[in-house]
Amino acid sequence: MASQIHFLDIKGKSLLSRDYKGDIPSGTIDKFPLLLLENEDNDEANYKPFIYSQGINYIYIAHNNLYLCALTRKNENVMAIIIFLSKLIEVLTQYFKSLEEESIRDNFVIIYELLDEMMDYGCPQTTDTKILKQYITQDYYKLIRSSSSRQIQPPNAVTNAVSWRNDGITYKKNEAFLDVIESINMLINANGQVLNSEILGAIKIKSHLSGMPDLRLGLNDKNIFNINSNSDVDAAPANSKGIEMEDIKFHQCVRLSKFENERIITFIPPDGEFTLMSYRLSSTQFLVKPLILVNCKTKIHKHSRIEILCSVKAQIKKKSTANNVEVVIPIPEDADTPKFTPEYGTVKWYPERSEVVWKLKTFPGGKQFHMKAELGLPAVNDPEELLSKKPIKVNFNIPYFTTSGIQVRYLRINEPKLQYQSYPWVRYITQSGEDYTVRTK
Incomplete structure (x- = not known):
């Protein structure tokens, strides 16, 4: 994976760096601004999130007048590194509310700690913010009050197979709240005709469950998914019946092998709120009519x-x-x-x-x-x-309404050790997206 991770300002000046392998000279990142300028001039139409130069891969993403850039010598999986950089932005944003040049300068110590926990010798490790916040905290005064013999240890979840959930979670009342939220974007002309539309959907869960519960989610139509030979989630064939979803993304807790073989969504949920699944529907998949x-x-x-x-x-x-x-x-x-x-x-x-x-x-x-x-x-x-x-x-x-017609048939909760009674709750919401607009002329 990555040999180095760099945070750079809009001009390409390095703000913070972490070298994991030591196989790339430290001054290599200084060439990035010129390479970025040449890449933009030579290929303005086709954006690429990487640059190859003199045996070095520069893999980068932009965020709030910043560049996050990973360097590697080997022929690595570019998308895997892009996903890690995106997750790194998400974690730092949840720590500091806003990731920008000033927040990097003010919090460089904790950023180094997070970089060391999130990546080991260039390979991603723990990327769940809830787990990281349990032992990497911004409240350093708590460490001073601790006795010298006591040291804060990483939670067991870091080394467990289920890295997104801790052991020993207990609730007096065990409940799971599931929301199916669909945001509809639509462009309507002055005569009321729809020119373009899409649905952006998400299944969100708030889990208040004890122990290590195993959940199984059933939707109203198995034909909403189609699995190709490369085990990627894709739209269903045109001749199949039901809802045809595109751009499906799952939370890491979902057992993809179970889903690929049986098209059943099973998972051990993180504690608290999280997005289990997101999807998109184009205008050809639902009735085109302004709500x-x-x-x-x-x-x-x-x-x-x-x-x-x-x-x-x-x-x-x-x-x-x-x-x-x-x-x-x-x-x-x-x-x-x-x-x-x-x-x-x-x-x-x-x-x-x-x-x-x-x-x-x-x-x-x-x-x-x-x-x-x-x-x-x-x-x-x-x-x-x-x-x-x-x-x-x-x-x-x-x-209590979804435009696509997707429905939850069941949400089964099983905790093999505790065997408690649980209460699943489901609700549906359709809302306007960021681009629900009506032309006046």
Whole structure:
């Protein structure tokens, strides 16, 4: 794996380094900025996360004006190193809230400790933040209060086969909460037609279970998965029935061999909250219809006043309800003196963002509401320029509903030693993604 790990600023200057093998000269990283510049100039269309030069592989990722770069001499698995660097960013972000140049300079001691625990002689080891925080802590005063004979020892999970969970966890009430959360991104034109859409889904679990429980999760359709000859998760064949998922990712606790052979998800969960599985569905896999449909028309009266007529309709089943619906409408930067007449909900003007936000706390399925807004225009501007603003953004969440139709058939919990009674809970949420937008023209 990696021989060296380097943290560099945006100019390529080294901030912190760790040499694991000693087989690469320490000054080799100084060539990285020039190599990066040459790589960008020569191949702008095809981005590659590695550079090969004079027998050295430079494998890197960018984050918050930083570069994390791994050096190796051998022909290593590039994606394995990329995944480790990504996990390293995740761990450091959970320790320091934000990974940037300043946090690296302020916490270089603990970063060195983490680098030594997360990688041994260039090979990844413990990468679970919850386990690392048990013996690598930022509260150093606790060590001073300890007696000199006592030393903090790494938890047994570090050397166990199950490295993401400790032994001896106990709860008075054993419960597991499972959430199926689907975020839908959609681009809708002014006529209400969907131009592009996708679903980003995740199955999240909060585990409050004692001992070493073994869980088995059953979904409503086995055909949602297809396993190819290389044991990778891929979309199901076009002629198969059911949901066809793409870009499926599992938590490390999932037994992949069991899943590959029987398409059953079995695992020993980490304690607390974690994402068991994530997936993506393209627009061809589900009914393409806006869940929240917005129709907005703008009129400009003699360059002195702008009038916005907006209607919003919940195109979901009558028994369903959308919560915390927000329709974010862009307006001219110089608009002032707003007057709002909503049929339902509240409307607020945000002049610093040049937006009007219409909020509907609860929105029953099948209902439609209207809103009228009037704003003054002190400056004389081109009407076409005023109307060619950024699209309307819509935010919402719908409980007890999934767009894809995925359902949990069962969540079985078995602890062979303790044999306790457990309570699994399942809920479904569909929410707007970061890019649920409606064009106004």
